[in-house]
Structure formats: C-alpha cells, structure tokens
Amino acid sequence: MTDPRRHIPRTDTLLACFAEAARTLGTATVKAAIMAAQQRARAGEIAPSEVASAVAAALPSGPRRVINATGVVVHTNLGRAPLSPAARAAIDAAAGTTDVEFDLATGARARRGRSALAALAEAVPDAGGVHVVNNNAAALLLCALAFAPGQEIVISRGELVEIGDGFRIPELLRSTGARLHEVGTTNRVHLRDYADAVGPSTGFILKVHPSNFEVTGFTSTVDIAELTGLGVPVIADIGSGLLAPHPLLPDEPDATTALRAGANLVTASGDKLLGGPQAGLLLGDADLVERLRRHPAARALRVDKLTLAALEATLRGPLPPVRQALEAPVDDLFDRASALSAKLRGAGIDADAVRCVAAVGGGGAPGVELPSAAVSLPAEYAKSLRLGEVAVVGRIERGHCLLDLRTVHPDDDSLLVRAVLG
C-alpha cells in the first residue's frame, strides 16, 4: 500500500501555482500558507488533493470588492461613498512622491494640500477659510480643543447624537476636557434657553444636525441665524457634507446656507453626500480656521496626500457616484431592472423587476424615501451573492432578495447578472 502522503504537492509546484498571489502578497506569506497546508495533509487533516484549495483559502484576501445593492446610498458598513473614477485616478497619481507640500516653481516648501483647499474654498465661496482633517469627528474634536479648553460648549439636549458603532458626539466633546452645557429638552429648545446658558465660560454654541433620526410632533428648535446674536461663536455640524442646497433633500442642511445664516464655522464629512474620501471639512471665519490650523492637535488629525488628492478630484471632477445614485430617475432604474430580470429569466432564474424604496443612509436625510427599482430574487440568493467572487449585498424584503439598482452603478449591471448566474 502506498502512503497517500507521497501525493502531497511539492512546495515548488505550489509556489508556481500561486505565483500571481505572491506578486501581491509576497513570497513569504504564500510560502507560509503552503507549508501550513502541507503540514495539515501530512497530519491527515486534509487529503493531498485538497492542499491547493487549502492554500487558496488561507491566503489573506484584503478588502473585498462589494456591489452595494442594498438601496442605502451611503452605507457606512460598505465603506460609505464609492470614489469617482477621477478621484481614483488622482489617488493613483498621488500615491508616489508628489508635490503635496512643495512648490515646483520655486523649489520651496508650500502649504500642504493647497490645491485641494483651493478647490474646497471655490466650492464654498461663503467660507473665509477652509481646513481638512481626518473625519467630521476629528473636526469637532479640534473645535473643542481650540475653542473650549476648560470651558463650556452650549448644546441642545435634542442634539446629543450617537453617530454609530457606540460613538457619541457629547462623549467625544467631553473627552477634550470641555464641559457640555445642555439646554432645552429632547423635543423643544428656545432661544432663551441658549441665552440663559451663554456666559463668560462659554467657548462656543454647537448645533448638531440630527442626521440619523427624526423627532416629530411637539418640537421646536432654534435656527442658526437666531443664535448668532449671543456674542459667542456658533459652530454647525451639518453632518452629511452637502455644500449647497440639494433639491431632492430640502430638509438636509448645507454648508453655504449655514454660513449665510451666520454660522462662524461649519463641520461636515467628506464621504457622505459629498461623495468623496473620508475627511472632515471645516469651513468658515478665516481667523477661526487659522486658529484650528495652528493648534498642536491639528498635526495629529491631518489627512494624508491620498485623501487630499481624492477630495480635490471629487470637488472639481464630474458628479461622484453618490450623487449619480441619488439623482438617477426612477424610470431609468426600472428599465434597467426589467432588462436584467429578463436576462436572468432567460437563464431559468425566477427574477422580476419591482418598484421599491431606497434611502440616503449613512447619517443623512433620515426619513427621506427615494423611489427606486430592484431585481427581485428568491431569498436564498442573498447568501450566495454575498459569498460570490464579486460580493453583492442586497436586502431582504417581504421574503425576497431585492437588488436595488439605485445604489448599483449602471456599469456594474453585467457584473450583477454574472454574479446571480453564479
């Protein structure tokens, strides 16, 4: 009887099979996976014929490409805004050595990210100064450190927001040593509440957009314009990063409107409705922005060259995918759903085009329903699609797996068909 272990594939044979993987992962990683799989075969845990697939399964995969068919336009768990082709190209160009902090004309040091900052300033002419940090949470942190050290931040009880994953804006602010002076009640706050709270120990008033919930019924809030008369800076966290009003999202705050109303500073995310990379935007009074920029903590919160490149390309370039998804006419989506379903039915799959409702998500425009269309499949497809070569994440609704096309780029339609066909 021959020993089956004699059939275990040799290391150099396996290395040749996984040469492609070794180019991205490095030979050491691939070799370690090969040796581990061979060892399992020697120990009798797997058959010699299973060694190659065990190596493939053990290799680190890195982040997987996912098609977002959830109908949630800004999906935090799926990486929020997908970048535009222009932003991807800009990242690629900036990935090597680049002039991020260097003036090629004079050969001298230059302001870091100046062209990205110029693009942001051009996009929001009402802002006297602009600055970019790691994310909106970092923007708020920097404001608290710079403008309320050992002081109070006045904030409405209706705006003590938990952002997600257990992170809460009030706790973030308190972590800087600032104290929160809460005013009003969960549902109602009045100008006199703010006026009573403001005093010598006030650093600033913070308005936080309740971007992931709605309070309806007996409610009242105080507008930015009313707060500007109280003698302390007003900072508005608008959340989703709209720079100007958007006709489809009339209740979503935007930077231009907030600044025109008199906000001294606006903070926002780069990777929500702006459709760019993760970033925190700070826009407003030039002197306040300069103080933020000069604060020692600014260095710890600064963005890298790739973010600056992607942000500039998002601001200057064509409409990013998030905005395309938001603005796509529903009839176009239904036509695509019909065409895709017909193809799938032709292959014997029980698919149908259906009308449905998509959402903005990701901490923006809560309660806004976006009319949409989807390919409806039997529910069992949900899991196999998630585990496919290109992962597709849909949603289960009324016992069906819906692939909502509002969040799928039209260029990915054929990929989607292939994923369903398996």
Ligand SMILES: *Cc1c(COP(=O)(O)O)cnc(C)c1O
């Ligand atoms: C999303 C959000 C944040 C957090 O922004 P990040 O960029 O994820 O740090 C803060 N405030 C509001 C109102 C938000 O909607």
